[in-house]
Amino acid sequence: xxxxxxxxxxxxxTAFAARPDQPYLQASLVGVLGDFDLxxxxxxxxxxxxxERWPRDGxxxxxxxxxxxxxxxxxxxxxxxxxxxxxxxPLIATPEVQEHTVLDDTxxxxxxxxxxxxxxxxxxxxxxxxxxxxxxxxxATDEIARCFLVSTETMKRRLTRARMKIKxxxxxxxxxxxxxxxxxxxxxxxxIYLIFNEGYGGRADLASEAIRLARVLTGLMPDEPEAFGLLxxxxxxxxxxxxxxxxxxxxxxxxxxxxLWNSGQIAEGRSIVDRTLTGxxxxxxxxxxxxxxxxTEQPVDWPQIVALYDExxxxxxxxxxxxxxxxxxxxxxxxxxxxxxVERLDxxxxxxxxxxRGELLRRLGRTExxxxxxxxxxxxxxxxxxxxxxxxxxxxx
Numbered sequence: 001x002x003x004x005x006x007x008x009x010x011x012x013x014t015a016f017a018a019r020p021d022q023p024y025l026q027a028s029l030v031g032v033l034g035d036f037d038l039x040x041x042x043x044x045x046x047x048x049x050x051x052e053r054w055p056r057d058g059x060x061x062x063x064x065x066x067x068x069x070x071x072x073x074x075x076x077x078x079x080x081x082x083x084x085x086x087x088x089x090p091l092i093a094t095p096e097v098q099e100h101t102v103l104d105d106t107x108x109x110x111x112x113x114x115x116x117x118x119x120x121x122x123x124x125x126x127x128x129x130x131x132x133x134x135x136x137x138x139x140a141t142d143e144i145a146r147c148f149l150v151s152t153e154t155m156k157r158r159l160t161r162a163r164m165k166i167k168x169x170x171x172x173x174x175x176x177x178x179x180x181x182x183x184x185x186x187x188x189x190x191x192i193y194l195i196f197n198e199g200y201g202g203r204a205d206l207a208s209e210a211i212r213l214a215r216v217l218t219g220l221m222p223d224e225p226e227a228f229g230l231l232x233x234x235x236x237x238x239x240x241x242x243x244x245x246x247x248x249x250x251x252x253x254x255x256x257x258x259x260l261w262n263s264g265q266i267a268e269g270r271s272i273v274d275r276t277l278t279g280x281x282x283x284x285x286x287x288x289x290x291x292x293x294x295x296t297e298q299p300v301d302w303p304q305i306v307a308l309y310d311e312x313x314x315x316x317x318x319x320x321x322x323x324x325x326x327x328x329x330x331x332x333x334x335x336x337x338x339x340x341x342v343e344r345l346d347x348x349x350x351x352x353x354x355x356x357r358g359e360l361l362r363r364l365g366r367t368e369x370x371x372x373x374x375x376x377x378x379x380x381x382x383x384x385x386x387x388x389x390x391x392x393x394x395x396x397x
Contacts, residue, residue, distance in 0.1 A: 025067055026135050029075065036135065036163040038075055046071035109216045111209075112188075113175055119187035122171045127162035128187040133194060134159060146382070147194045149320075149350055181221065188217070189230050189285060196234050200241070202383055207238055228276045229286030235269035236292035238262070250389040253295060266296045287312045302332035319345045327356055335363045351380035355390060362397065371397050 025046070029039035046067045060066040107113040118132040126148065133139045133147070145155035165171070176184060192210050199206030214231040221227050243260035244251060251257075273293045276286060291308050294301055309325035322345055326338040339360040347353035358373030371394060378390040 025064075025071060029068075029071055035167055036131065038078065039071075040135070041078070042071040042075040043067075045074040049074070107175065107181075107220060109213070112213050112216050112220070115188050115191055115213070116181065116184055117173050117175050119184045119191065120166075120171055120173060121183055122169065123162055123165065125187050125190070127158065127165075128184075129190045129194065130155065130159055131162050132187070132191045139195075139198060143198060147197065149347070151349075182224070185221065185224060185226070189226060192217070193230060193234070193285070196238075200237060204241070207234070207241070210234060211238060225276050225281050226283040226285045228272050229283060229289045232269040232272035232276070232289035233285055233292050235265045235272075236289065236296055239265035239269065239296065245385045248385055248388065249392075250385040253300075258298070261296070266293075269293055270296070282311070284312060284315050287315070300331070302328055306332055319347055320350075323347065323350075323353060323356055326360070330360055330363065335360050339364065349380070351377050351382070351386070353377075354380065355393075358393065362393070367397055 026039050026043045029042055049070050050063075050067060054060075107116060115132055118135055119128040121128075123131070130144050130148065133144050134141065139147075141155050141159065142152045144159075145152045148155065150158075166173075192213050195213075196207050196210035199208070199210060211231070211234050214227065214234060217227045218224075218231055239262040240253075240256060240260075242262070243256035243258070246257075246260075269289065270293045273286070273289050277290055287308055291305050291312075294305050294308075305328045306325065309321065309328050313321050313325055322341055326341040329335075329341070330338040339357070342353070342357050342360060345353060354373045354377035358370045358377060361367075361370035361373055374390050374394050374397070378387060378394070381387045381390060
């Protein structure tokens with residue numbers, strides 16, 4: 001999260017405690033103002049004002065409502081300066097401000113409600129997801145760029161274009177009624193999954209929040225198998241968190257201490273897969289959940305996982321899925337076939353492409369090529385455990 005107005009060091013403890021609410025505040029303001037840039041600036045101005053006044057005047061009884069009112073007032077001041085108040089004032093002159101709450105009971109969770117609100121179908125799904133991650137997920141632009149395998153500059157341009165479309169087209173941001181939720185589900189699922197992925201890379205709070213949101217979503221939409229598939233997928237992956245990184249070192253699946261796995265999460269994930277996979281609809285998240293569940297069994301049935309990746313590849317046409325399919329083939333003792341798949345993929349800016357290629361080359365005895373691939377992966381690595389793992393691989397070569 002960016003420092004607000006350059007005043008981060010001046011924030012009292014209570015202001016710091018309120019800062020996780022900045023995404024809520026921004027998302028709520030977007031719905032009122034219809035302008036992402038203005039909402040973000042107003043939210044940041046409100047936090048800067050809190051840093052100035054709260055140490056002097058004391059923390060308000062309702063910090064969230066205080067910040068919402070301050071942000072709205074800052075937006076009004078800015079619009080007045082820009083001589084557009086007359087056109088915008090009817091949108092924002094509400095008599096009373098709730099604390100980051102949208103007055104609609106369709107969705108029983110404020111954060112999920114705002115995710116559905118931001119995932120507006122008038123935008124392309126990638127734009128919906130990127131804007132929601134930026135506004136509500138609290139992810140920085142470079143983090144979102146990594147999610148989409150593009151450069152930070154490319155993502156900045158995409159976000160700018162999406163915001164301009166919202167502004168010029170006057171796209172309204174309101175909580176959708178229940179019968180319109182399914183048309184926004186694909187984007188909502190992707191937002192939740194990408195929040196989880198960012199958390200799985202090291203931020204446990206994000207991973208836990210993504211799982212919580214998926215639980216709420218399955219209760220809201222109990223007839224949507226993909227919502228259950230996403231929940232099961234995240235449960236099975238998160239169950240191995242404690243064994244995945246030990247003493248700062250990344251531990252591969254086959255070397256993990258199973259006693260560190262969360263058996264309750266695994267059992268729940270498997271149960272969801274068992275009762276959901278038998279239905280006619282087998283979407284990408286449900287198939288990935290089945291793969292993740294198989295990876296928690298001993299021994300791992302790699303040929304079955306390969307078969308599931310074949311199905312997933314036909315559904316998604318995703319190069320990332322192809323890469324994971326290659327990994328499964330290698331684990332099924334087919335490294336040459338796996339390398340053939342990897343060599344035809346265009347994922348040169350993706351760390352795991354190079355690390356996977358390096359591992360396959362290492363297994364095939366092509367040491368110098370493996371060393372080059374591991375070095376390329378190391379240049380793209382973003383976490384210390386992954387850097388250490390790659391450095392150990394290089395040292396072993």
